[in-house]
Amino acid sequence: MSAPAPSSPVTVVDAPTLPRQEEVLTEPALAFLAELHRRFTPRRNELLELRRERRAEIARTGRLDFLPDTAHIREGAWQVAPAPPALEDRRVEITGPTDRKMTINALNSGARVWLADFEDASSPTWENVVLGQLNMTDAYERRIDFTSGQGKTYALRPADELATVVMRPRGWHLNERHLRSEAGPVPGGLVDFGLYFFHNAQRLIDLGKGPYFYLPKMESHLEARLWNDVFVFAQEYLGIPQGTVRATVLIETITAAYEMEEILYELRDHASGLNAGRWDYLFSIVKNFRDGGQKFVLPDRNAVTMTAPFMRAYTELLVRTCHKRGAHAIGGMAAFIPSRRDAEVNKVAFEKVKADKDREANDGFDGSWVAHPDLVPVAQASFDTVLGDRPNQKDRLREDVHVTAEQLTAIDSLEAKPTADGLRNAVQVGMRYIEAWLRGLGAVAIFNLMEDAATAEISRSQIWQWINAGVVLDTGEKVTPELARLIAAEELTAVREEIGEEAFAAGRWQQAHDLLLQVALDEDYRDFLTLPAYELLD
CATH class of the missing domain: 1.20.1220.12 (Malate synthase, domain III)
Known part of the structure; x- marks a missing residue:
């Protein structure tokens, strides 16, 4: 067997010089990115082409269905790997970008998990890409603080009070134009994952946790297979025990909703759950069925709640799928930002957040997202009521749920x-x-x-x-x-x-x-x- 071809070096192109960037863009870290790029970008490109082919098929047929070729996976008896202790209890997760102030506030928020976001909550400026990585390492080394323009200071609480970090890299479709090899720009997801894993995997293990990830925008189980292969290679490359990585997949595309079990199966040695969102999921429905005429027209976005029949089908199928396979089911975002000036606005909004989190907890979700620290107690109360002292409710199998392919796209059932x-x-x-x-x-x-x-x-x-x-x-x-x-x-x-x-x-x-x-x-x-x-x- 011939030796693998050497990787073309990854170099920084047309990027401003940032303070302390040399701590992130080290030669060994760039060599790791080069190897990820060489091994996995060609497959990434093939999968993006498969997305286009599938979209064309949806335009032709106007429908989606569960995959006949993977029925044996859906019918088989298998489980994902057990959750590590740091991810057993995920009843409240807070999301946000990785700027210095947010890093401190999110870790201190009282939430069990912080989704440290290099994706939708982060504009991918070079500063955000590089300094966000630096902020994560500084947080793990407890050398991070922040002083606002008004003189207010922020610092980390004791380690046992901090949220567990689950990092979200960019989706497969985005490139990072400032990091390139002879083969072209490195995919943003590989940049975000690679730099974070290279610098922090062992640090996190030493802290009793591990390199945990949220995987966004996936459209098929083949894309999950690619991520799994990335994890296997990365762990081998750095001498990290196989299975140390844990990944939660956002089921935020309509095509992925038909492949939930297959996605968990591909990641089964590294999977820790699935997440149900709203806006990206609705965006995916519009994108894929945009040729479908009035049948697939969505009303005002705020009128499409998680209680709409086709959204109920999606969320209940997600809970059933996760618990059948031993994975966590994580609910959607409470995006309200409390007002410091209007108590009545807060009262109405908190009631809506409570109703939403009560619904998720009673439906069987094991946790949910909030966007602001003031909402952590609201969401936690909803899950505490249902979970009590238990870390999750994965034993609730929801065998009463039976979702058809048609129910997931029954958009025309909406009255709004x-x-x-x-x-x-x-x-x-x-x-x-x-x-x-x-x-x-x-x-x-x-x-x-x-x-x-x-x-x-x-x-x-x-x-x-x-x-x-x-x-x-x-x-x-x-x-x-x-x-x-x-x-x-x-x-x-x-x-x-x-x-x-x-x-x-x-x-x-x-x-x-x-x-x-x-x-x-x-x-x-x-x-x-x-x-x-x-x-x-x-």
Whole structure:
């Protein structure tokens, strides 16, 4: 057997020099990235092509089904590896980017887990990519603190009070343009995973935990197989015991919803659970069934709650699948941002959060997400009521659940319809989020909700869908490109008046306006708005 071809070096290209970047971009770390790139990027590229082929098949047939070729996996008797002690109790998880202040606040939040996000809650500026890695290592070494502009200081609590970190790298579709070899740019997911694993895997083991990951945007079990092979190689490369890695998969695409068991099976030696989200899942439905006409038209995004029949089918199937296979089922995001000025707003929002978390706990979920530390006690109370002293409820198998392929895409069962207010909200939120993203902010408070890239994706996708399906709103207006442009112009003017000319000029508002209209109105639908947005990112 011939020796493997040597890896082309990975080099830093067209990137500003950052303080302490040499601690992250060491020669051994870059050599590890080069080997990941050589071994796995060609397969990544093949899987992205399979995504396009599958999308074309959905456009032709207008349907999805469980895979006949993997029925033996769904019918077989197997379990994922037991959860390590640090991941047995996941009743509340907080999410957020890895800037220095958020790193401290999330670890101190009282949540059992922090989803340290290099994906949708992080705009992938070079500074965020590199310094986010540095912040993680500094946190594990307890050499991290932060002082705000107002003089407030932040520091870590004792180690036994800190959340367990589960890190989320970028999805397979994104590249990191500042790290390249002769073969091209390194996929962002391999950069985020590789740097984090290389620098922190042994540190985490020494702390009694391990390298734990959330895997986003996957569309098939073959993509899970690729991640599993990455884990096996990475552990071997660094001499880490096989099975040390643990991965939780976000089931946030409609195609992955039909392959939950297969995804867990591919990752079974490294799997620790599945997560049910909302915005990316709805975005995926629009993206895949955008040719389906009125049958697949979603109403206003805020009208599609987790209690909608097709969303209930998805979440109940996820709980049943996880518990059948010994994995954790993690619920969706409570994105509300408490107001320091309006107690009545807080009261109403907290009641909604409580109802949502009560539903998840009673449905069998083992934990759930929040976006703000003030929501940790609210979510914890819901799960404490159901779990008591137990770390989870994986013994609740939900054998009463039987979900058909048709139920997962029964969009036309919804009574709510698109409204003029919903169209305006999509423009407002989409433009505000994109503007912040272009300035390097991935987690953005908009109208008392913490929004990330998934929000912008569903917002622009709904505008595109409503236009192309010829939707008529509750006002009698037909959604057209002209109407979308009119609303976008009005909202741009409203922002200028709201924040003032100086702040408007200092922002990226015109670019955000133009990009939103580009991805919402172009005849050819872009799979991800972050791809053209990345070209504008400094």
